[in-house]
Amino acid sequence: MKISLRREQYLELYYYMRLNRSLEERLVTLFRQNKVVGGLYSSLGQEATSVGTAYALEKRDWMAPMIRNVGALLVKGYRPRDIFLQYMARYDSPTHGKDGTSHFGDLKERHVISPISMLGDLIPVMTGVAIAGRYLGQNIVAMTWIGDGGTSTGAFHEGMNFAATQRAPFVCVVENNQWAYSTPVRRQVPIRNLADRARAYGITSYIVDGNDVVAVYRVAKEAVERCRAGEGPILIEAKTMRMKGHAQHDPAEYVPREMFEYWQARDPIARYETFLSRQGLWTEQEKQQILDRIEREIAEDLAFAENSPFPPPELAEQGVYCEDAYEIKPEWQRPIEEVMPPKASVQAVWQVEDFGGIAEGAVQVIEAAAAPARDGTGRRQVARTPQRGKKKLSARGKGR
Amino acid sequence: MAHVTFLEAIRQALFEEMERDPAVVCLGEDIGVYGGAFKVTAGLLERFGWERVIDTPISETAIVGAAVGMSYLGLRPVAEMQFMDFIACCFNQITNFAAKSYYRWGAPVPIVIRGPSGGGVHGGPFHSQNPEMYFVHTPGLKVVYPATPYDAKGLLKSAIRDNNPVLFFEHKFLYRRIKEEIPADDYTVPLGQAKVRREGRDLTLVTYAAMVHTCLEAAEQLAQEGIEVELIDLRTLLPLDRETILQSLRKTNKLLVVHEDTKTGGIAGEIAALVCENAFEDLDGPILRVTALDTPVPYSPPLEERFLPNVHDVVRAARELARY
Amino acid sequence: MPVDVIMPQMGESIFEGTITKWLKKPGQRVERDEPLFEISTDKVDAEIPSPASGVLKEIKVREGETVPIKTVVALIDTDGATTSAAEATEAEEQKPAETPASAATGAEPGPAAPVPAAPAPQPVAGEDGRRIRSSPLVRRLAREHNIDLTTIRGTGAGGRISKRDILAAIKARATAPAPSVAAGRPEAAPAPLRLETPVPRERIYFGRYEVQPLTAMRQRIAEHMVLSKRTSPHVYSIDEVDMTRVVAVRNQAKAEFEQRFETKLTFMPFFVRACVEGLRAYPTLNASLDGTNLVLHRELNIGIAVALDWGLIVPVVKHAEEKNFLGLQRAINDLAERARTKKLKPEEVQESTFSITNPGVFGGLMGLPIINQPNVAILGVGAIQKRPVVIHDAIAIRSMVYLTLSYDHRVVDGAIAHQFIGKVKSVLENWQENIL
Numbered sequence A: 001m002k003i004s005l006r007r008e009q010y011l012e013l014y015y016y017m018r019l020n021r022s023l024e025e026r027l028v029t030l031f032r033q034n035k036v037v038g039g040l041y042s043s044l045g046q047e048a049t050s051v052g053t054a055y056a057l058e059k060r061d062w063m064a065p066m067i068r069n070v071g072a073l074l075v076k077g078y079r080p081r082d083i084f085l086q087y088m089a090r091y092d093s094p095t096h097g098k099d100g101t102s103h104f105g106d107l108k109e110r111h112v113i114s115p116i117s118m119l120g121d122l123i124p125v126m127t128g129v130a131i132a133g134r135y136l137g138q139n140i141v142a143m144t145w146i147g148d149g150g151t152s153t154g155a156f157h158e159g160m161n162f163a164a165t166q167r168a169p170f171v172c173v174v175e176n177n178q179w180a181y182s183t184p185v186r187r188q189v190p191i192r193n194l195a196d197r198a199r200a201y202g203i204t205s206y207i208v209d210g211n212d213v214v215a216v217y218r219v220a221k222e223a224v225e226r227c228r229a230g231e232g233p234i235l236i237e238a239k240t241m242r243m244k245g246h247a248q249h250d251p252a253e254y255v256p257r258e259m260f261e262y263w264q265a266r267d268p269i270a271r272y273e274t275f276l277s278r279q280g281l282w283t284e285q286e287k288q289q290i291l292d293r294i295e296r297e298i299a300e301d302l303a304f305a306e307n308s309p310f311p312p313p314e315l316a317e318q319g320v321y322c323e324d325a326y327e328i329k330p331e332w333q334r335p336i337e338e339v340m341p342p343k344a345s346v347q348a349v350w351q352v353e354d355f356g357g358i359a360e361g362a363v364q365v366i367e368a369a370a371a372p373a374r375d376g377t378g379r380r381q382v383a384r385t386p387q388r389g390k391k392k393l394s395a396r397g398k399g400r
Numbered sequence B: 001m002a003h004v005t006f007l008e009a010i011r012q013a014l015f016e017e018m019e020r021d022p023a024v025v026c027l028g029e030d031i032g033v034y035g036g037a038f039k040v041t042a043g044l045l046e047r048f049g050w051e052r053v054i055d056t057p058i059s060e061t062a063i064v065g066a067a068v069g070m071s072y073l074g075l076r077p078v079a080e081m082q083f084m085d086f087i088a089c090c091f092n093q094i095t096n097f098a099a100k101s102y103y104r105w106g107a108p109v110p111i112v113i114r115g116p117s118g119g120g121v122h123g124g125p126f127h128s129q130n131p132e133m134y135f136v137h138t139p140g141l142k143v144v145y146p147a148t149p150y151d152a153k154g155l156l157k158s159a160i161r162d163n164n165p166v167l168f169f170e171h172k173f174l175y176r177r178i179k180e181e182i183p184a185d186d187y188t189v190p191l192g193q194a195k196v197r198r199e200g201r202d203l204t205l206v207t208y209a210a211m212v213h214t215c216l217e218a219a220e221q222l223a224q225e226g227i228e229v230e231l232i233d234l235r236t237l238l239p240l241d242r243e244t245i246l247q248s249l250r251k252t253n254k255l256l257v258v259h260e261d262t263k264t265g266g267i268a269g270e271i272a273a274l275v276c277e278n279a280f281e282d283l284d285g286p287i288l289r290v291t292a293l294d295t296p297v298p299y300s301p302p303l304e305e306r307f308l309p310n311v312h313d314v315v316r317a318a319r320e321l322a323r324y
Numbered sequence C: 001m002p003v004d005v006i007m008p009q010m011g012e013s014i015f016e017g018t019i020t021k022w023l024k025k026p027g028q029r030v031e032r033d034e035p036l037f038e039i040s041t042d043k044v045d046a047e048i049p050s051p052a053s054g055v056l057k058e059i060k061v062r063e064g065e066t067v068p069i070k071t072v073v074a075l076i077d078t079d080g081a082t083t084s085a086a087e088a089t090e091a092e093e094q095k096p097a098e099t100p101a102s103a104a105t106g107a108e109p110g111p112a113a114p115v116p117a118a119p120a121p122q123p124v125a126g127e128d129g130r131r132i133r134s135s136p137l138v139r140r141l142a143r144e145h146n147i148d149l150t151t152i153r154g155t156g157a158g159g160r161i162s163k164r165d166i167l168a169a170i171k172a173r174a175t176a177p178a179p180s181v182a183a184g185r186p187e188a189a190p191a192p193l194r195l196e197t198p199v200p201r202e203r204i205y206f207g208r209y210e211v212q213p214l215t216a217m218r219q220r221i222a223e224h225m226v227l228s229k230r231t232s233p234h235v236y237s238i239d240e241v242d243m244t245r246v247v248a249v250r251n252q253a254k255a256e257f258e259q260r261f262e263t264k265l266t267f268m269p270f271f272v273r274a275c276v277e278g279l280r281a282y283p284t285l286n287a288s289l290d291g292t293n294l295v296l297h298r299e300l301n302i303g304i305a306v307a308l309d310w311g312l313i314v315p316v317v318k319h320a321e322e323k324n325f326l327g328l329q330r331a332i333n334d335l336a337e338r339a340r341t342k343k344l345k346p347e348e349v350q351e352s353t354f355s356i357t358n359p360g361v362f363g364g365l366m367g368l369p370i371i372n373q374p375n376v377a378i379l380g381v382g383a384i385q386k387r388p389v390v391i392h393d394a395i396a397i398r399s400m401v402y403l404t405l406s407y408d409h410r411v412v413d414g415a416i417a418h419q420f421i422g423k424v425k426s427v428l429e430n431w432q433e434n435i436l
């Protein structure tokens, strides 16, 4: 698939990544000033993944951001003020202070679904979005993100499997940023590439350098279009790095210093700046214009956010239930008759193609392709296991 | 008017709602080709096709999660739990995703999660439970538990048309045992309204689901002894129809609550608190509860019989209260 | 659907209220939040807004009746169907209009034989010391119908007095002849009037007269005054203060103040400010007595007596120590205004720690006020008048006022009282604060 970008689009990608970072830097200041209510999460180092993937979506497509997808929210049309307001728990925030962080969405305009904190739960939900979109004839694609850690949940598996059986137009971006809170990927899964899991679901997957925004965009665009064409769900693993702790409170001392250095040298924004200059895609003046614009927008939006009031206490009691008067209307883009009887009626029998057997008496071995897990010391754990015995191992596990 | 079973009434509601509104779709395990473990969805696939009647993998979380996602695009999915016991597997999707969605960010989740529940059929610990109270404790959900074919049909229609996530419990003991004449035309029964099934002056008996029938039988017996029971069928547990309970209590001044759910944390405790807070000075006796034991549902018939409340238990408690 | 209108709880310690006026008639339409009736409680008189829109279906508690909080006093039909409204009106007309004689406020003393004194509070135990077994319902009915439970034989389980027993007792009493003075036990006496009448009634009812039942508020005031006088040995100290400076400050600032802040400039905030200074210096006056404990309040919440056409109320300027001059003036004006329009919230007439009354506005040269319990002192402010006074052996014309302090001698002695007045006087005479 040939995917090309126009010059303005290259610059737009830069704008979003840079806005993502500047906005989060600003949030850190607010956090220190005690203006952020609750915890603050950073996507430093992951901007290319967030922005590049979301940039592949069209307006009609749907997405659900995770906590580190501020970039995706900006691409989908939210403004810095929305994010400031959410973190500051103000009345003008998209949730009016009822929820914080990236927990907000918009069914009508931007097609954004609010996540919940429980990791993995968005996977089945976005599968449902994809199925519903197809049913309504909207020809849309649903996308969400999940961390390396989040792929270990049951919901992730149930959702991916269901999406696969349904061939749902759903793109799942696994942001492998090497850490899940303090736990490295190796302790999360015993395989080298999270993308390998796609094989078990019988779906296509990609692995991409998550710090190269153009590569991320190209892969995402291809995946989105393949999904739209009806090829079924696609999993993209973006290899990247969480350059801060899990949240503001976490100094991430458990991350080897050399690892930070390795990834620091691959900072997605610095790399992209070099790329743009080398390719002659911008002038120094244009860069400055973008930076000035970002500074101005952030200042304006922050001023707005800081002037927004806290919600009135009585709001706490309102809106638990949706009133009957609220009209819920699906947007049909196919003739309704197609899904109504008698047109919809079918013969209810299963087609079972090859009856599921293998050659008589046959045996197949499928060797583990996985890299052996290593523990925190870097020594191979597998070699030690038989000597130490099960009991000791589990006792050690508990102590950690 | 037609004479139909509890199960048939539910099936009719699904049929008629799918016929009425193309936004209504069904999903669940073995609901399509097979027609559901209890055949509640039999015939739906033939009539409405593969897109609207979806056989899913055994993934309760995926079923409810996908239903939530579908509802965001304006559909009104009805998700089946093969047994309501398995709803524990998707607790998170229900209580954290569906229930809080509208409150948190204004996105309504018009889904129904329905399935067979309850004991008395020797289903053992995992096919007999009444898990409704896990959800009654969750603001944002509605919880319905009907007792008659008429109500089951009318309430399920209301549940499907409701803009909120509704849990619809179908007591499997009633599926084929209870029959009733129901009107042929489209009707609904509003959510959140209890029904006085029998009027009486001596004490108020609040119950729901299969216990309604147990209590009606008990009430007959008590009437022979001159004790007139006012029997309230809650029908909806959340939101609870407080007014009907309080109104009756203000008349009879005595309250007995009966449920098949276990005792601790059952709705009887909630109702007792409601009365103490709002009508303490109308009480002419203690509030009594007759419920299942605080144990898992045992398998062997003598054990299950011991576990479940029965007519005798209800009569004894009512007598004691009337005499008080 | 009918919606209950209930007697609201106008403060934590309030357990009953009197309906003084219905603002709607049965059958009339009322909007949600529209004033529906007026009540009077121990603490506050207020207009109560309707809880719902609809038609006032039935009034259950009539004007003048006192009922416990949370009692359903009326029903509103939210469907507002015209038929039910019509029914309600008809039903209303058939009922007798007067207040039933048993209502608390309606214990109207007629020329007939005096009613025996109020019975002792409801016993918790029978005569033989046995606990009476009843139920919440039975106890409520007993209270409402003023029935002594020791007089009823219980037929419920274990001899419990049941609903049936009490209903029988109520019915029996309704058909029984009215009790005479000579009868031993005052079964079914009307609700006691809490105000005592110290002289035989014949010495009150003679010649030609008209009987006016006290309004609920008047009764409360009367009770409170008797209580205060009975509780606190009052002592009075008087001093006069030269207000010339304050008068000048006020005259000079008045126009600009009122224009800029859109609120009236009165003398009251000057006095409040001076009292705040005085109370800071002599905190014993900002206290309450609980048995043998003196409770020294950290907050300076100043009650300000406001005269109303129908009585008197003392709304409270909370945390006067934290307010600047404008803040005080605004609070005073706002409270007074809302007192007159019956819009005070119950908490706004509670928790005073010291009070000020101002008989001077009615021209009184001075007054000796009664302490507002549970305060230990109250300041009376007389009329500000120009008078000749001797200053440095010369006669000058000065604006003078008499300040009177009534204080509870259980707690406060004359020395402290005079020092306090001295401080107040000094603040006023040497007024420093810029009020604009």
Ligand SMILES: Cc1ncc(C[n+]2csc(CCOP(=O)(O)OP(=O)(O)O)c2C)c(N)n1
Pocket: A068, A117, A118, A119, A120, A146, A147, A148, A149, A150, A151, A153, A175, A177, A179, A180, A181, A242, A246
């Ligand atoms: C089901 C669930 N369990 C635990 C948590 C607590 N938790 C929040 S984020 C996190 C780590 C997530 O790691 P990963 O999925 O790799 O995402 P990342 O933070 O690296 O972006 C954990 C354990 C949670 N939110 N949800």
Ligand SMILES: [Mg+2]
Pocket: A147, A148, A149, A175, A176, A177, A178, A179, A180, A181, A242
């Ligand atoms: Mg991670």
